[in-house]
Amino acid sequence: MRRAAPTIALIGLLALPGPVAAQAEPGIRAENPHGYGWWLGDVLVQRIRVGLPEGVAIDPASLPKPRAVDYWLDLREVTSREIPDGIELTLRWQNFYSALEPQAREVPSAPIRLTDGTEAHLPGFRFVTSPIRPLAAPSTPDQLLPDPVYHLIDPNPNRIGLAASGLAALVSFLALAWHQAWGPFRRRADRPFTRAARLIARLPGADATGRRRQLHRAFDAAFGRVLIGADLPQFLRARPEFQPVAERLGAFFAQSDAAFFGRAQDLSDGDVAPLARDLARIERGRR
Amino acid sequence: MTNDPIRSADWLGRLQEAEAQLNGVILGQARAIRLLLLSVLTRGHVLLAGDVGTGKTTLLRAVARAIGGPYARIEGTVDLLPTDLIYDAHIDDSGRPRIEPGAVLSHGEDLSIFFFNEINRARPQVHALLLRLMAERSLTAFRREYRFPHLQVFADRNQIERDETFELPAAARDRFMLEIPIPLPERREDRIALAFDTRFHDTDSLIAAVAEGLLPYRGLDGLARAIQQDVHASPALQRYVYDLCAALRDPAGAGIGIEGVDAERLVRGGVSPRGMQALVRVARASAWAEGRDAVLPQDVRTVFQPVMAHRTFLGPAYEPRRDALVPALIRAAFDKIPVPSE
Known part of the structure; x- marks a missing residue:
C-alpha cells in the first residue's frame, strides 16, 4: 500500500491539462461589400467579426496596416470595435483600378495573430469594377499634350570626326605600307653605279679627282661599307657579276692609290668614265 | 736610305727573312709577328695581350734573337719594388751584403729588349719607373744616369685574375705604342703541330732556328728614322x-x-x-x-x-x-x- 501513493500522484499529474498548443480557429464572419458596381475611386467597406474566447484579444501589431496594397488598391483605414463576444474590424479599401471593361478584382486575405498564439486569416473578397466612361468617345488633337521641345543635332563635329578618322586610317595604312614595303614603297634595288655614271658624265672635264671620288662612293654603296683597294677580292666574291671587269677594277684602285696617296699624285682620268658606264650596265643586268 | 752600312733594300730583305723565320718557329701568329716587327721598325713599346700558354714569351725570345743584343726579363709580383728593377741586393760568398746592378742594368746601356711579364701584378710605383724608362729611355742609378738608346720594352698583362692586380693607368697604357693580341692559332693543323711536333717542345732549340742578329739592333734607330722620313x-x-x-x-x-x-x-x-x-x-x-x-x-x-x-x-x-x-x-x-x- 505504501507503494500505491506515488503511482496515484503520477496519474493525477498526467491528468492535469497541459499548455494549450493550438486552439480552434476563432469564429470569423465577414460582411463583404457587394460584388459588382464599383468604379475607380470607390471606397469598399468590409466588416469582419472575429469571435474571441474570454481573455484573448487580437495582437494589434498583426492587424493589416493602412497602405497601398497594390498599384490599384489602397487599404485606407482599419478600425476595431468591441462587440459582446469578440471584436468587429472595419477595413476601408479604395479601388483605383481603371477598368477598360468590367473586370473582377481580388482583394487578398490577410493573416492576424491572437494573443494566445493562434493565427487566423481575415478573408479576402472579389468585386467587379467597371469603366467610368464609354471607350468609343472620339479623341481630338487638343486632348493630346504638346510635343516636347526638340533639339536639332549638329552633324558637323561628327563629319569632322569622320574625316579625321578617315585621314588617320589612310595615314596609318600608308605608314604600314611603307614599313612593310608594299606597293609603291617597295625598295627598288639601289643602283649606285648608275647614279655615279650619271654624275660623272655631268662633272666638268677638269675635275678628274671628283670623278674618281664619285666612283669610290659608288663602290662604297655597292659594298655596303667603305671599300678600299685591299677589299677588292672580297667585293668580287660578294658581287660576282663584276668579275668580268676585275682587272679594270684592280687597275682603277691601283691608279686611285697612286692618285690620292702616292708621291707622284698622278691625277689623270684614265678609265674612270667608261668604267663607271660599264659598271652601271652590269648593275642593270645588261651585260 | 739610311746612314747605316746596310742599305734600305737589304733591310727590307732582312725583314722579310726574319718574318719568314719567325713564322717558321711560331705557328699561327703571322699577324702578331708582323705587328711585333712593325714595333721594332718604329722603336715602340709593346703590350702583349693573350691567354696563358699562347707562346708570348717564346715569341718575344725569338724576336729578341732576331734583333740580337742583350735581353732582360722580370716577373711582375705584388711585392716587387722599383729598386728591384735596378738593384740586386744579395749576400756574397764572404757573407757580406752586396748591391749589384739589377735586371735592367745587368746588361749595361746596350740593353735591347726588356720584357716585363705580368705587368699588372706589379704596383703603381713600379709602373712609374717603367714609364720613365719607356718614355725617356733613361734611368738614374748608382748616382749616375744610364741611357738605353736601343731599348724596347715588351710587357704582357695577366688577363685571367683580378685579385692582387693593378690595372695600368691610362697614361701608362698610352705610352705603349701597340697592344698586340696573341690569340690561339686559328688553324687546326697549327694547334695539332704545336702539341705533337717535338720541335716545339724544347723552346731553346726552337728559337735557335732563328738567325741571330738578322735585324741588328744598333741599326734599327737609324732605320726607323729613315722610314718615317721617306x-x-x-x-x-x-x-x-x-x-x-x-x-x-x-x-x-x-x-x-x-x-x-x-x-x-x-x-x-x-x-x-x-x-x-x-x-x-x-x-x-x-x-x-x-x-x-x-x-x-x-x-x-x-x-x-x-x-x-x-x-x-x-x-x-x-x-x-x-x-x-x-x-x-x-x-x-x-x-x-x-x-x-x-
Whole structure:
C-alpha cells in the first residue's frame, strides 16, 4: 500500500491539462461589400467579426496596416470595435483600378495573430469594377499634350570626326605600307653605279679627282661599307657579276692609290668614265 | 736610305727573312709577328695581350734573337719594388751584403729588349719607373744616369685574375705604342703541330732556328728614322687618319651607331695626339714593310686596332664590355669613314 501513493500522484499529474498548443480557429464572419458596381475611386467597406474566447484579444501589431496594397488598391483605414463576444474590424479599401471593361478584382486575405498564439486569416473578397466612361468617345488633337521641345543635332563635329578618322586610317595604312614595303614603297634595288655614271658624265672635264671620288662612293654603296683597294677580292666574291671587269677594277684602285696617296699624285682620268658606264650596265643586268 | 752600312733594300730583305723565320718557329701568329716587327721598325713599346700558354714569351725570345743584343726579363709580383728593377741586393760568398746592378742594368746601356711579364701584378710605383724608362729611355742609378738608346720594352698583362692586380693607368697604357693580341692559332693543323711536333717542345732549340742578329739592333734607330722620313703620307691619307681618329673620339658625331649602345656615351676619352702619332708611325712602317713608299688606307686599317684599342677609354657603363665594343667601334668607323674623302 505504501507503494500505491506515488503511482496515484503520477496519474493525477498526467491528468492535469497541459499548455494549450493550438486552439480552434476563432469564429470569423465577414460582411463583404457587394460584388459588382464599383468604379475607380470607390471606397469598399468590409466588416469582419472575429469571435474571441474570454481573455484573448487580437495582437494589434498583426492587424493589416493602412497602405497601398497594390498599384490599384489602397487599404485606407482599419478600425476595431468591441462587440459582446469578440471584436468587429472595419477595413476601408479604395479601388483605383481603371477598368477598360468590367473586370473582377481580388482583394487578398490577410493573416492576424491572437494573443494566445493562434493565427487566423481575415478573408479576402472579389468585386467587379467597371469603366467610368464609354471607350468609343472620339479623341481630338487638343486632348493630346504638346510635343516636347526638340533639339536639332549638329552633324558637323561628327563629319569632322569622320574625316579625321578617315585621314588617320589612310595615314596609318600608308605608314604600314611603307614599313612593310608594299606597293609603291617597295625598295627598288639601289643602283649606285648608275647614279655615279650619271654624275660623272655631268662633272666638268677638269675635275678628274671628283670623278674618281664619285666612283669610290659608288663602290662604297655597292659594298655596303667603305671599300678600299685591299677589299677588292672580297667585293668580287660578294658581287660576282663584276668579275668580268676585275682587272679594270684592280687597275682603277691601283691608279686611285697612286692618285690620292702616292708621291707622284698622278691625277689623270684614265678609265674612270667608261668604267663607271660599264659598271652601271652590269648593275642593270645588261651585260 | 739610311746612314747605316746596310742599305734600305737589304733591310727590307732582312725583314722579310726574319718574318719568314719567325713564322717558321711560331705557328699561327703571322699577324702578331708582323705587328711585333712593325714595333721594332718604329722603336715602340709593346703590350702583349693573350691567354696563358699562347707562346708570348717564346715569341718575344725569338724576336729578341732576331734583333740580337742583350735581353732582360722580370716577373711582375705584388711585392716587387722599383729598386728591384735596378738593384740586386744579395749576400756574397764572404757573407757580406752586396748591391749589384739589377735586371735592367745587368746588361749595361746596350740593353735591347726588356720584357716585363705580368705587368699588372706589379704596383703603381713600379709602373712609374717603367714609364720613365719607356718614355725617356733613361734611368738614374748608382748616382749616375744610364741611357738605353736601343731599348724596347715588351710587357704582357695577366688577363685571367683580378685579385692582387693593378690595372695600368691610362697614361701608362698610352705610352705603349701597340697592344698586340696573341690569340690561339686559328688553324687546326697549327694547334695539332704545336702539341705533337717535338720541335716545339724544347723552346731553346726552337728559337735557335732563328738567325741571330738578322735585324741588328744598333741599326734599327737609324732605320726607323729613315722610314718615317721617306714614306709618304698624302693629304688625302692625313685626312683619312684624322677622320678615323675623330670618329673614334666622337662616334655619335661621325654618325656611327653600334647596336645596343648609346654612341653619345660610349667613348670617354683616348685617341691622344701621341696615339695619332703612333698610328702614323706604325702605318708608315707597315707601308715600308710592304715595299711601298707611300701609306695606303690598308696600312692604316692593318695597324689601327693594335695602336688605338688600348688607348680608347669607354664610358663606365660600357667599360666591362670593352673586349667586344672597342673592336666593334673600330670596325664601324672603318665601314663608315669614306676614303678618299671630299
